[in-house]
Amino acid sequence: MKTLNDFNFKNKKALIRVDFNVPLNDGFKVTDDTRIKSAKPSIIKILEDGGSCILMSHLGRPKDKESEFSLKHIVDRVEDIMGVEVKFASNCIGEEAQNAVNNLEAGQILLLENLRYHKEEEAGDETFAKELATLGDIYVNDAFGTAHRAHASTSVIAQFFPEKKCFGYLMEQEIKSIAKVMQTGEKPVCAILGGAKVSSKITIIDNILDKIDHLIIGGGMTFTFIKAQGGKIGNSLVEDDKLTLAKEILEKAKAKNVEVHLPIDAIIADAFSNDARTNTCDVDKIPDGWMGLDIGPNTEALFAQVVLKSKTILWNGPLGVFEMPNFAKGTIALGYAIAEATENGAFSLVGGGDSVAAVKQFGFENKVSYVSTGGGAMLESLEGKTLPGIAAILEN
Ligand code: AMP
Numbered sequence: 001m002k003t004l005n006d007f008n009f010k011n012k013k014a015l016i017r018v019d020f021n022v023p024l025n026d027g028f029k030v031t032d033d034t035r036i037k038s039a040k041p042s043i044i045k046i047l048e049d050g051g052s053c054i055l056m057s058h059l060g061r062p063k064d065k066e067s068e069f070s071l072k073h074i075v076d077r078v079e080d081i082m083g084v085e086v087k088f089a090s091n092c093i094g095e096e097a098q099n100a101v102n103n104l105e106a107g108q109i110l111l112l113e114n115l116r117y118h119k120e121e122e123a124g125d126e127t128f129a130k131e132l133a134t135l136g137d138i139y140v141n142d143a144f145g146t147a148h149r150a151h152a153s154t155s156v157i158a159q160f161f162p163e164k165k166c167f168g169y170l171m172e173q174e175i176k177s178i179a180k181v182m183q184t185g186e187k188p189v190c191a192i193l194g195g196a197k198v199s200s201k202i203t204i205i206d207n208i209l210d211k212i213d214h215l216i217i218g219g220g221m222t223f224t225f226i227k228a229q230g231g232k233i234g235n236s237l238v239e240d241d242k243l244t245l246a247k248e249i250l251e252k253a254k255a256k257n258v259e260v261h262l263p264i265d266a267i268i269a270d271a272f273s274n275d276a277r278t279n280t281c282d283v284d285k286i287p288d289g290w291m292g293l294d295i296g297p298n299t300e301a302l303f304a305q306v307v308l309k310s311k312t313i314l315w316n317g318p319l320g321v322f323e324m325p326n327f328a329k330g331t332i333a334l335g336y337a338i339a340e341a342t343e344n345g346a347f348s349l350v351g352g353g354d355s356v357a358a359v360k361q362f363g364f365e366n367k368v369s370y371v372s373t374g375g376g377a378m379l380e381s382l383e384g385k386t387l388p389g390i391a392a393i394l395e396n
Contacts, residue, residue: 001175001394002166004042007138009051011106015136016042016168017153017389019145019373020057020074020111028073035145036074036081038373042142042168043082043109053109054101054136056092056153057143058116065117075111086111093118093131101135121152128152133160142168144374147389148381158392165393170373175390177349177370178381182211185312185347192307192334194219195317195354198242198249204316205249207384209256214306216261218295218319218330222283225250225262231284234268235291261306265296267320267327274324294320295330304337313338313348315368316382318358331358339367351378 018039023031062069079086089100092112115121120128129152139161189212198221220237228246266283268290269276319330342348351372372378
């Protein structure tokens with residue numbers, strides 16, 4: 001696996017695919033610069049080697065070349081974060097880009113205009129990728145957030161850099177974190193899967209059952225499992241067409257010696273609202289008219305016990321409707337347990353969508369080993385898929 005440290009960038013132009021698809025407010029100011037900061041270590045390494053950086057990214061989903069999707073809006077913020085002047089080319093290919101690259105000197109950064117202003121980017125067009133490739137000497141992919149896409153700049157382009165392509169530091173960290181859970185994880189390995197539906201997690205469950213010792217299930221999908229076992233779930237979220245599947249998962253887990261931990265009690269509400277009346281009851285005795293929106297206190301204790309004896313922990317999906325303060329307690333309690341296990345030496349990876357939001361919202365970001373930056377890319381990795389952006393760097 002080639003990484004940045006395998007190259008010296010002195011007098012080289014690094015063409016870096018970054019993920020600067022950041023949220024902007026109505027005044028086109030960046031409201032969350034996490035993704036820009038995540039690319040900083042790679043950029044600084046290249047500049048310190050004596051090279052220059054040509055940054056390419058997409059922003060949003062432009063249909064044409066609408067100026068609201070222009071990357072010119074983020075130039076100032078990139079400059080602030082990198083501490084270096086950032087030049088901008090208002091087209092990512094053609095004469096404009098070529099001239100800007102020709103004028104680029106060692107130690108300088110050039111940001112190219114939105115790749116998705118050209119429909120060829122998402123189509124994975126080879127001619128477009130080849131044209132982009134003429135801009136740099138070495139191709140660096142540091143965009144984990146788009147690694148699951150076979151686009152021109154994320155995977156097709158790599159073929160034009162035989163021996164001259166590598167992962168950036170962010171990609172390297174993401175790949176190693178996944179490997180630490182899925183391949184080399186110290187036992188016992190525990191996966192916590194929450195979120196809304198079984199249907200969206202089934203491929204992940206299937207893939208990880210061979211790799212884990214404990215499976216904790218929480219969130220909305222709990223109730224499909226509880227109903228499948230004959231429990232009363234009231235008005236809780238359920239996928240009636242997945243009851244057989246839920247039973248099969250439990251049987252499969254048993255056959256593979258994976259201990260499954262389902263909630264034993266729930267915080268129930270008489271409406272899907274933070275202002276609803278609430279109560280606590282056994283998870284399989286929820287009265288009609290009530291729904292389970294969080295795990296109960298006994299479940300919190302049970303799950304914490306499992307987490308604290310685990311050496312490798314993967315967390316995907318909240319344990320309750322954490323967006324509503326009255327149903328966030330279980331998710332927060334799990335965050336504390338994972339933080340404690342991590343402090344005691346366990347490796348913990350939080351990845352894929354809403355659990356990342358929860359970890360950030362409740363301040364656990366620096367108390368777990370790694371928080372993934374790629375929602376879809378992380379989910380597809382957990383599903384066992386080979387990501388095109390990763391495969392393209394590994395191929396010769
Ligand atoms: P996912 O994207 O599948 O990880 O689902 C995340 C969503 O699941 C969040 O918006 C949560 O509010 C929701 N969720 C978690 N627990 C429950 C529950 N008990 N009932 C309904 N929705 C839930």
